[in-house]
Amino acid sequence: MKRPPIAAVALGLLAALASLIPIGYLLLRLFEGFEAALAELARARTLELLLNTIGLTVSVSLTALAIGAVQAWLTVRTNLPLAPVFAVLATLPLAIPSYVLALGYLSVFPSFSGFWAAWFTLSLATSPYVFLALSAALISSNFAAEEVARSLGKNRWQVIQSVTWPQVRPAAFASVLLVALYTLSEFGAIAILRFDTFTRAIYNAYRGSFDRTSAAALALVLVALTLVVIYFERRYRGDRWQAPTAAGRKRRIDLGRARILAAFGLGIIGLFGAGVPLVSLIGWSVNQTGFDLLRLGELVASSLAVAIAAGVVIGIFALAISVWNLRYSSRLSGAVDLTAWAAHALPAVVVALALVYFGANLVPGIYQSIWLLLLGYLILFLPNALGLVGTPIALVPRSIEEVARSQGLSKNAALTKVVLPIALPGILAGVALASLTVLKELPATLLLRPNELDTLATELWQATEVLAYSQAAPYALALIIIAGVPALALNAQARKLISEVS
């Protein structure tokens, strides 16, 4: 058994310990009032919340999978007109915070609320996760096998089912896991659209009655749900890593006349996911008078500094865990990976309050400093980076590393000089996705930020608190534009691969 690099193990264990902070905190709160917590869970309302939450999570996951899969297949594998444009459109919702998406719709359609509204908004907001993962997977999948199946008389749909799907299933499952956990933990859009889930009940328990025990009980149910979702993902995703097949000629499928129809369909999805919210935001800012550009500049700078710092920190930890768990896999590394995921469905407010408790009472030196905020982002968003960072690291053939070792390179040198450069695009993609998510994050930022550190998201919150859409709009637009940069960087990779295919 090869020994993993010390640094990877140390960072991995540190990340796992960090992720255990919120869970430990919840257990502490639970045992403070065990009876009250049991009473909370035994209420008929808890069952209703459970059904609502599961219903929304399952429907959003399936819809996001369908949207993302169709977008990925059409842009990567067919002769769709303007494929790069549609690839950008498919990624764009990633730059829009889901609460802005919800507000955008609500301001156009005042009665937009309830289950269908939440389903619609979250499906659009999360489908880019599926699109990004699936377009990458489709490009590296085996085209030749599909040609063979076609020549054996299978129709297009049968080929997708029996040949294409099994190849991209691991990527699809990994991204749907992100979508499901995103939906479980989502608060902003859910609150604006007034649909009751566990997360909303947890927020109400904190806000309304300062009842930390029932909040903890409900949050632990979310952790349990997360573990169930992860179990199913691991059980059914199939073989995680397959050797990339350098399959012969990569030919695009001719859609014939249907290509116009397909373009039209993708255009409609793009319109819903990015067009409507952007137009309504611009509509808000039309009424804008006397806007402070200097202030906006400051906010952009502080948001960028926080997001980049957090993205890099998260990227380093994701890299360590991926190297450890994928190249030196052991029971312990698997446990570390699982722990990093376990807290991912917790609403940000729970993680943030756990860190408030932890910081103020145990490590006052870093309380209300940038360090505790970064720790919060690490716990919240490490899983977002893990998938993207992990895939390319797993795909670097062991033989290359072994050749490097045989040339006299040390284990660590073989990693840094051979494996990492090959995996670099994936690592950067992980950093980009993490930074993007940090930019949009609000509840934890509010609770953990250093005093008087304002970001675009907190300023946007201040403005929407009083429902001053017109004041909120410039910040929302700035946020979307900045978040658009990493979103486009993520997309550029996919598009580059698309052009390689054609």
Next chain:
Amino acid sequence: MKLRGALALTLLPILLLSGCSAEDNALLVYSGRSEALLGPLVEKFEQESGLDVEVRYAGSAELAAQLLEEGENSPADVFLAQDAGALGAAAKAGLLTGIPDEIYSLVPSGYSAADQSWVGVSGRARVLVYDPGKVSELPVSIFDLEDASWQGRIGIAPTNASFQAFVTAMRILHGDARTLAWLEAMKVNAVIYEKNGAILEAVEAGQLDAGLINHYYWYARAKDVGQAQMNSRLAQFQAADAGNLVNVAGVGILNSTDAAEQFVSFLLSETGQQYFAQETREYPLVEGISPADELTPLADIPTPAIDLSDLDTLAETLELIRQAGLI
């Protein structure tokens, strides 16, 4: 090496950010009131007193939750909250050290905590906002809204702290059973909103006939667009109706220092009180300072006889609101 350059580049923002951390001797205020509102007043205080003030802005409830988690080790000196409930939660946890007599006595009893743990700063009245084109006969009592004729016409914000305080007042005045019946009628009749402001927007836009909000949302909007431009009107219910509750935003001290007391005194000074009266159209609470001209004087609001410190049974109120299926 490239990797090192990249690392250095990313460490730079962290260092810059950690450099901007707190001055240790500054007065730290947790504010549930927005920066746009409180910021200028804090600046004025810094100029007048020569003290350094640092403010942490977030929602009142989030800050209360934060204070509860911080416990004894909280770095905060002063807690300024939008509503009595958040202050009550901090007081109940034993975090507030109490307001000195000479400050506490500035505000008439009834607008502060009875046990002197916090003091009221500004008042807000519950009102009915309505579209005169669509509501010809105003409800006399809050219970008139139970009538089937109001179905789909009245907006409420059940997750809003002000609405919950009003329901608590109703429980005190009429008992839990009667309150639950009213809430259940609201489940049938009312259109649910997340915030007061959204209700006002909907009535102004002609999408909703009437709603239950706080008075200053209407006056703040009237100040922006001109009172003549307002489509909606305000009304009170009959005398002593729970629907006329006057609630307060208030302040408590966590770390009783001279600076903290100076800050609280400043909020209750002529300057501080006038500021809230003019900027937010709330009611000043210190005697002898009058509200903005267009407002009904506070003494003329037919408010129910309720001790605000009795509004701390929020958990039971939430229980009823949940039972009725409104949250």
